[in-house]
Amino acid sequence: xxxxxxxxxxxxxxxxxxxxxxxxxxxxxxxxxxxxxILLTGGLGGVMKASSxxxxxxxxxTVGIIPQDDSSFANKYCDVVIPxxxxxxRDFLNALSADGIIIIGGGSGTLSxxxxxxxxxxxxxxxxxTGGAAxxxxxxxVDHRKNIKIIGVESPKQAVQKILKIIxx
Amino acid sequence: xxxxxxxxxxxxxxxxxxxxxxxxxxxxxxxxxxxxxILLTGGLGGVMKASSxxxxxxxxxTVGIIPQDDSSFANKYCDVVIPxxxxxxRDFLNALSADGIIIIGGGSGTLSxxxxxxxxxxxxxxxxxTGGAAxxxxxxxVDHRKNIKIIGVESPKQAVQKILKIIxx
Amino acid sequence: xxxxxxxxxxxxxxxxxxxxxxxxxxxxxxxxxxxxxILLTGGLGGVMKASSxxxxxxxxxTVGIIPQDDSSFANKYCDVVIPxxxxxxRDFLNALSADGIIIIGGGSGTLSxxxxxxxxxxxxxxxxxTGGAAxxxxxxxVDHRKNIKIIGVESPKQAVQKILKIIxx
Amino acid sequence: xxxxxxxxxxxxxxxxxxxxxxxxxxxxxxxxxxxxxILLTGGLGGVMKASSxxxxxxxxxTVGIIPQDDSSFANKYCDVVIPxxxxxxRDFLNALSADGIIIIGGGSGTLSxxxxxxxxxxxxxxxxxTGGAAxxxxxxxVDHRKNIKIIGVESPKQAVQKILKIIxx
Numbered sequence: 001x002x003x004x005x006x007x008x009x010x011x012x013x014x015x016x017x018x019x020x021x022x023x024x025x026x027x028x029x030x031x032x033x034x035x036x037x038i039l040l041t042g043g044l045g046g047v048m049k050a051s052s053x054x055x056x057x058x059x060x061x062t063v064g065i066i067p068q069d070d071s072s073f074a075n076k077y078c079d080v081v082i083p084x085x086x087x088x089x090r091d092f093l094n095a096l097s098a099d100g101i102i103i104i105g106g107g108s109g110t111l112s113x114x115x116x117x118x119x120x121x122x123x124x125x126x127x128x129x130t131g132g133a134a135x136x137x138x139x140x141x142v143d144h145r146k147n148i149k150i151i152g153v154e155s156p157k158q159a160v161q162k163i164l165k166i167i168x169x
Numbered sequence: 170x171x172x173x174x175x176x177x178x179x180x181x182x183x184x185x186x187x188x189x190x191x192x193x194x195x196x197x198x199x200x201x202x203x204x205x206x207i208l209l210t211g212g213l214g215g216v217m218k219a220s221s222x223x224x225x226x227x228x229x230x231t232v233g234i235i236p237q238d239d240s241s242f243a244n245k246y247c248d249v250v251i252p253x254x255x256x257x258x259r260d261f262l263n264a265l266s267a268d269g270i271i272i273i274g275g276g277s278g279t280l281s282x283x284x285x286x287x288x289x290x291x292x293x294x295x296x297x298x299t300g301g302a303a304x305x306x307x308x309x310x311v312d313h314r315k316n317i318k319i320i321g322v323e324s325p326k327q328a329v330q331k332i333l334k335i336i337x338x
Numbered sequence: 339x340x341x342x343x344x345x346x347x348x349x350x351x352x353x354x355x356x357x358x359x360x361x362x363x364x365x366x367x368x369x370x371x372x373x374x375x376i377l378l379t380g381g382l383g384g385v386m387k388a389s390s391x392x393x394x395x396x397x398x399x400t401v402g403i404i405p406q407d408d409s410s411f412a413n414k415y416c417d418v419v420i421p422x423x424x425x426x427x428r429d430f431l432n433a434l435s436a437d438g439i440i441i442i443g444g445g446s447g448t449l450s451x452x453x454x455x456x457x458x459x460x461x462x463x464x465x466x467x468t469g470g471a472a473x474x475x476x477x478x479x480v481d482h483r484k485n486i487k488i489i490g491v492e493s494p495k496q497a498v499q500k501i502l503k504i505i506x507x
Numbered sequence: 508x509x510x511x512x513x514x515x516x517x518x519x520x521x522x523x524x525x526x527x528x529x530x531x532x533x534x535x536x537x538x539x540x541x542x543x544x545i546l547l548t549g550g551l552g553g554v555m556k557a558s559s560x561x562x563x564x565x566x567x568x569t570v571g572i573i574p575q576d577d578s579s580f581a582n583k584y585c586d587v588v589i590p591x592x593x594x595x596x597r598d599f600l601n602a603l604s605a606d607g608i609i610i611i612g613g614g615s616g617t618l619s620x621x622x623x624x625x626x627x628x629x630x631x632x633x634x635x636x637t638g639g640a641a642x643x644x645x646x647x648x649v650d651h652r653k654n655i656k657i658i659g660v661e662s663p664k665q666a667v668q669k670i671l672k673i674i675x676x
Contacts, residue, residue, distance in 0.1 A: 082266050085425040089599035097251045107650030108622045115619035143614030254594040261427035276481030281453035284446045312445030313354050420604045435589045
């Protein structure tokens, strides 16, 4: 009995999420499920919803940790819902619950999750070309302490391969 | 695609947990999995561990929300681990994440979860004869507001049947 | 430079709070300020508001940790407001922030704070005759572990004297 | 009776904090107290400690919200201590509790607070020349939503004048 890995996808919520972000998120979720890992997201819209749909379509397990205190706010592709009741503070819960993180675009919320993950030394990869928070510190460090380098990758498939490789190294 | 119900079992942690509590917890977890619901627990020892083992043995899905910020503290029967990093404050997360709650004995931690659940009007059943927090308010209310009656039940099987019946009523 | 003690008053919120509860809360807040301690409350109505007014009238400092994410929800007698954005989960923050706790009546929210305080071994006194959570475990223990005995006292003045004596012992 | 404003100073903790950062933080804390506002910090070392000492020396009130669950971890210049027991997740509590924020250098922790503040639309000023997180988004926005512009200022005195002006506008 081996515990499956929990991979967190973060990125654009409904605000600023393009159909290209959604396509990438869907494929990344799909690849995570194919790799037999658990997909973890913030459980709402945009990249969170598209990736959960992808994982779902590949027969995977999806978990959503949402800001609200009522699970009905989660998107319908979350198998497990944690309604934190903590508002956006739940961004830290997401980061803590991840064995590794894949970044697809994103704004200030995504950046707060990156910072939380960085402080807790969680492996992170960012998909190139997705802009926003994903490319803010790509191939570099969030601060002077150089905890964890954010590795740039080219595609959903490479993102999943790379993050699994780092975690299991 | 229907979201599976999330049933939280709370009760004695390692402190004060007898082999009888463990047997009851195991059977309750087993029944939850058989009913195709997700078992949610605090992810540590005692009733949390025994019930997770039960659900696991019945092929169910188990989630553990733990106080620590490192998932390695969870018992090995948790399929999904949320390392909250919030200490015992995570008791509220457990309650919020539950569609319904089954109480098996328990001390002050269990009682804090009962209070959290009560304030958020979550259905609760308590297994008779398990003592402690389970029987503190059995067949009654936690306070004057009479939010939710804590229903006494006779066995693990009845606990699961009853809580599912209340939730889906 | 000695850090002033932080005394938490918990009890009835607007629901169930009688004018007698308010009078007792006011006097207890007043006595805390006179003893040069900081009054900490949940920052809302009922016992929280009355005790804050009392401390305020005696020239003391008051802190309110509230469930909402906006400080405007606090009662007007809070000098410092911590808008936790965590909902009722903030009950644990209150307990953690206290050097000692005085209980005046109270329902399920108060009881959750008592449990949190008990698990963190915080000294507690309960004012007799105020009912509810204050008298649930008075002169006894919340659970089998016997962490901290909840000491019954007769009056606001005695409550403050007793809790300060226990803390500084 | 007017509620005093709560100004949060964020920036370098012990890691990377130079004597120049400390001098600036001290002066900023001093100015906050002179302006009769409450100083709020994360309650630990570096900029948090130096600013609290400054506010203290000017006779002001200081509040520290710390990651630990024990108030003894706070620096000795905190008049009020909130031991959150939430680890670094407390960064969000800091941001929520602020009427306005002054940034002095800082790393990933500071950046997480900036993101939290940005999402909650809290006014922010950053002191030029202090590097790190303070200058990451100076005179600009954290993301595409343009919630709140982070205003660059030249000195501690100007920082306090500016943030108070924005808040009370």
